[in-house]
Amino acid sequence: METTDPEVATLAAASSRDPELGLRAVAALRGLLEVLEALQVDNARTNGWSWQDIASRLGVTKQAVHQKHGPRSRTRQGR
Amino acid sequence: MEPIPRPVDATKAAGTASARARMEARRLGHHYLGAEHLLLGLLLEGDNLAARVLVALGLDLETVRAEVDHLIDQGVLPGPQPSDGELLATLGVDLKAVHGRLQATFGEHAYWEAAQRVRRRSTQPVTHTPHISTDPSPLLCGRALHIAAHEAITRDQEVGPEHLLLGLLGDAEDPVETDLAPQDRRQRVLLGLPDHGPSPVRLLVESHGLTLDQLRRAVREELDQGQ
Numbered sequence: 001m002e003t004t005d006p007e008v009a010t011l012a013a014a015s016s017r018d019p020e021l022g023l024r025a026v027a028a029l030r031g032l033l034e035v036l037e038a039l040q041v042d043n044a045r046t047n048g049w050s051w052q053d054i055a056s057r058l059g060v061t062k063q064a065v066h067q068k069h070g071p072r073s074r075t076r077q078g079r
Numbered sequence: 080m081e082p083i084p085r086p087v088d089a090t091k092a093a094g095t096a097s098a099r100a101r102m103e104a105r106r107l108g109h110h111y112l113g114a115e116h117l118l119l120g121l122l123l124e125g126d127n128l129a130a131r132v133l134v135a136l137g138l139d140l141e142t143v144r145a146e147v148d149h150l151i152d153q154g155v156l157p158g159p160q161p162s163d164g165e166l167l168a169t170l171g172v173d174l175k176a177v178h179g180r181l182q183a184t185f186g187e188h189a190y191w192e193a194a195q196r197v198r199r200r201s202t203q204p205v206t207h208t209p210h211i212s213t214d215p216s217p218l219l220c221g222r223a224l225h226i227a228a229h230e231a232i233t234r235d236q237e238v239g240p241e242h243l244l245l246g247l248l249g250d251a252e253d254p255v256e257t258d259l260a261p262q263d264r265r266q267r268v269l270l271g272l273p274d275h276g277p278s279p280v281r282l283l284v285e286s287h288g289l290t291l292d293q294l295r296r297a298v299r300e301e302l303d304q305g306q
Contacts, residue, residue: 021161021169027269028166031197032177038193039185 041069080258083228090239092127097243099123104216107147108159111270114220114247114280115147115156121240128305129244132297136289146283155279157271217266222258223250234302241298248295251280 037058044054055065089097097112100120104112121129122140133139150156164174181190218224227246231238256264256275264274284291 021166024161024269025166025169028163029170029172031163032167032172032174034197035190035193036181038197039181039189042193043185 038069041065045069080222080225081229083225084232087228087231088237090237092124092240093238093243096120096124096127096240101216107151109157109270110160110162111217111219111272113156113272114223114250114278115150115283117220117223117243118247118280118283119143119147121244124240127240128301129240129298132241132244132294132301136294136297137287138284138289138294142287143283146286147279149286150279150282155273155276155282160271217270219263219267219270219272220247220250223247226250241302244298245295247280248284248291248298251278251284251291254278 041054041058044057051066051070052062055062058065097117097120100112100116100123103119103123104110104116107116109116118133119140121127122133122138122143124130133143147156151158167174178190223243223246225246226249227238227242230242230245230249234242236242254276255267255273255278259267259274267274281291284294
């Protein structure tokens with residue numbers, strides 16, 4: 001992707017071999033991924049999807065997805 | 080930590096102070112909200128009991144900003160750090176574009192709400208006063224807010240700047256590792272913050288020749304006079 005921001009361009013150039021930035025970028029991407037998953041799981045539940053159906057599309061077990069998203073969803077509805 | 084007995088609202092001034100604290104964190108290139116930012120936020124809001132007590136004892140905005148800069152130079156607080164957007168841009172991911180699409184699909188606040196939920200999953204439960212919970216950067220002053228909520232409830236008041244200051248001072252009594260869950264410790268390290276040792280607010284107050292208790296007594300005196 002083309003980037004025009006000079007600061008970002010400098011960071012991108014530096015990140016190729018700099019573990020400090022490279023690892024931080026991985027952590028940032030993981031954070032984004034978690035948020036995307038939360039949004040999509042919530043949306044699927046709102047649309048009446050079962051935990052099993054959601055888990056199979058994410059490629060994880062039903063228990064894993066329920067443990068991660070289940071109790072929090074209930075808390076949210078309670079507010 | 081003792082649980083908060085009931086939900087408690089924040090006053091408008093407390094909300095303004097926390098918004099100013101967010102701005103102060105951004106100015107410093109910090110991607111978290113810490114006690115040091117909240118202290119500056121109280122001074123920036125200005126028109127409150129907490130700020131008046133701080134200024135009367137010599138801790139005005141300029142002085143506290145200079146002390147924070149000093150703590151950054153000493154490595155107690157981090158210098159400016161790249162944001163998530165900057166880091167993801169190095170991978171070719173345009174975070175702004177992702178936000179734009181998510182907002183178009185799920186509604187304006189969906190992303191921030193999801194970010195908050197994901198964060199809450201990994202950190203200790205914190206008291207969210209309404210105006211403090213709308214920003215996705217992690218809240219690292221949860222213990223101070225917790226104490227502030229207790230101070231307000233004990234007096235049957237809403238959480239105002241004066242309770243926030245009492246919270247900051249109470250939290251600063253103990254080293255930063257107090258009540259710190261392993262996830263919070265990892266987060267602090269990730270953000271370039273120490274995971275043990277005296278709190279920055281304590282260092283800041285004491286380097287100015289004051290004690291935490293002295294400040295706290297001054298706030299309590301003012302509070303009692305007002306009642």
